[in-house]
Amino acid sequence: MDFRFTEEEKAFRKEVRDFIEEVFQEVLPSDWLGVDPGPEEETREEVYPLAVEVWRRLGAKGWIGLGWPKEHGGGGDLAKDWILKEELIYQGVPGMDPAVVQGDLILQFGTEEQKSRFIPAIARGEVKYAIGMSEPNVGSDMFALQLKAVEEADCYVLNGQKIWNTGIHQADWCVVYARTDPNAPKKHLGISIFIIDPKSPGITIRQITQMTGLGAFCEVFYDDVRVPKDNLLGEKNKGKDVSMHAFAIERTYGLVILHNARRYFDQLVQYCKETYTNGQPLAKDPVIRNRLAEMAIEIEVGCNMGERINWMTSQNMLTVLPSCQNKIYGARVAQSVASLGMQILGPYGQLDEKSKWAQLGGRMRHMYLSSRAWSLAGGTSEMSRNIIAGRFGLGLPS
Numbered sequence: 001m002d003f004r005f006t007e008e009e010k011a012f013r014k015e016v017r018d019f020i021e022e023v024f025q026e027v028l029p030s031d032w033l034g035v036d037p038g039p040e041e042e043t044r045e046e047v048y049p050l051a052v053e054v055w056r057r058l059g060a061k062g063w064i065g066l067g068w069p070k071e072h073g074g075g076g077d078l079a080k081d082w083i084l085k086e087e088l089i090y091q092g093v094p095g096m097d098p099a100v101v102q103g104d105l106i107l108q109f110g111t112e113e114q115k116s117r118f119i120p121a122i123a124r125g126e127v128k129y130a131i132g133m134s135e136p137n138v139g140s141d142m143f144a145l146q147l148k149a150v151e152e153a154d155c156y157v158l159n160g161q162k163i164w165n166t167g168i169h170q171a172d173w174c175v176v177y178a179r180t181d182p183n184a185p186k187k188h189l190g191i192s193i194f195i196i197d198p199k200s201p202g203i204t205i206r207q208i209t210q211m212t213g214l215g216a217f218c219e220v221f222y223d224d225v226r227v228p229k230d231n232l233l234g235e236k237n238k239g240k241d242v243s244m245h246a247f248a249i250e251r252t253y254g255l256v257i258l259h260n261a262r263r264y265f266d267q268l269v270q271y272c273k274e275t276y277t278n279g280q281p282l283a284k285d286p287v288i289r290n291r292l293a294e295m296a297i298e299i300e301v302g303c304n305m306g307e308r309i310n311w312m313t314s315q316n317m318l319t320v321l322p323s324c325q326n327k328i329y330g331a332r333v334a335q336s337v338a339s340l341g342m343q344i345l346g347p348y349g350q351l352d353e354k355s356k357w358a359q360l361g362g363r364m365r366h367m368y369l370s371s372r373a374w375s376l377a378g379g380t381s382e383m384s385r386n387i388i389a390g391r392f393g394l395g396l397p398s
């Protein structure tokens with residue numbers, strides 16, 4: 001195992017940093033403290049146009065889908081893809097979009113016609129995608145989903161409801177999981193996946209306010225929605241294969257969570273250096289020093305776990321187990337960074353960005369609330385522990 005970067009990769013990191021510097025100069029406001037990766041904070045009115053512009057600039061650089069195979073117009077370079085993500089996430093640059101993930105699915109399971117119809121627009125940074133998996137009674141037990149898709153002569157007709165579909169109200173497309181065979185002998189056998197235009201007639205979208213105050217989550221109601229047959233992704237009733245691939249990608253979010261937490265942590269360290277109580281910088285307080293040092297270890301451990309997973313991926317090794325471990329660990333570390341930040345900021349921590357007394361732009365308060373989601377999104381920590389306990393890990397009977 002070798003974690004060292006090649007000269008070419010180091011040069012690429014420099015190029016990415018130059019790009020980010022340019023984005024800071026030309027796109028982002030001067031007091032920018034960063035946003036969490038993903039579409040949630042893009043629902044902020046002031047962030048959305050910035051994210052769209054960054055996404056477009058990434059497309060113009062040819063950096064969207066850097067990890068995609070070369071034969072599909074990607075960069076074919078997983079290491080560079082991770083360098084790019086790491087830098088963007090750490091700097092809190094908006095525009096990290098799940099379209100890349102949905103692009104992965106289209107490349108893996110789509111027809112040639114679908115690849116040429118959907119992939120170029122993703123690669124140019126022109127379109128946004130959402131994910132339509134969860135339902136009011138279906139989350140961890142995804143294969144129990146109930147949204148019905150009935151085949152007709154020229155289309156499928158969808159009826160039912162989805163929930164927690166992040167950013168679908170701003171998306172151009174949504175990859176939706178539906179039941180096409182209600183009589184299948186096993187529930188995972190009757191599922192199919194569709195690429196759906198969220199503006200189709202019969203779709204009603206209602207935003208839900210989250211505890212962060214954002215309205216990124218949506219309830220989506222399907223009432224006789226007609227989806228062309230050409231938009232079926234993968235084979236009918238074989239949606240399980242697509243789902244397993246999607247779960248595998250979501251499991252790798254551990255490192256995403258950690259690089260994001262690293263930014264909040266470094267801002268906190270800086271705050272401790274610059275903030276004085278009783279004539280002494282906070283950074284001289286032995287308890288604070290101790291807690292920060294402990295936190296630094298945990299972040300380092302998590303990032304090293306993530307780098308190992310990237311290396312294993314590059315060697316075509318199975319990463320289910322370490323990915324589950326790192327996602328659980330990353331969520332825990334992110335939540336600990338936020339808790340520590342709130343303790344150090346004291347009552348200031350409760351103030352949001354609108355208060356003139358807010359410290360660190362009110363971001364630690366946001367992190368404290370938003371980091372709760374990391375142990376749920378993309379598969380809960382309990383479900384990941386089940387995987388670790390089961391056949392991929394400890395071999396315990398289920």
Ligand SMILES: Cc1cc2nc3c(=O)[nH]c(=O)nc-3n(C[C@H](O)[C@H](O)[C@H](O)COP(=O)(O)OP(=O)(O)OC[C@H]3O[C@@H](n4cnc5c(N)ncnc54)[C@H](O)[C@@H]3O)c2cc1C
Nearest residue numbers: 131132133134138139140164165166373376377380382383
């Ligand atoms: C930030 C965020 C973004 C999201 N974005 C999307 C999106 O874009 N599209 C989408 O479709 N969904 C999205 N989701 C929903 C997400 O996929 C679900 O929240 C997740 O799958 C868990 O499902 P649930 O909320 O229904 O909880 P449930 O599955 O009902 O679980 C409730 C609790 O019971 C535990 N539990 C359940 N089953 C077991 C078991 N077998 N063993 C042990 N414990 C168990 C869980 O761990 C959890 O603690 C998002 C969620 C979050 C937090």
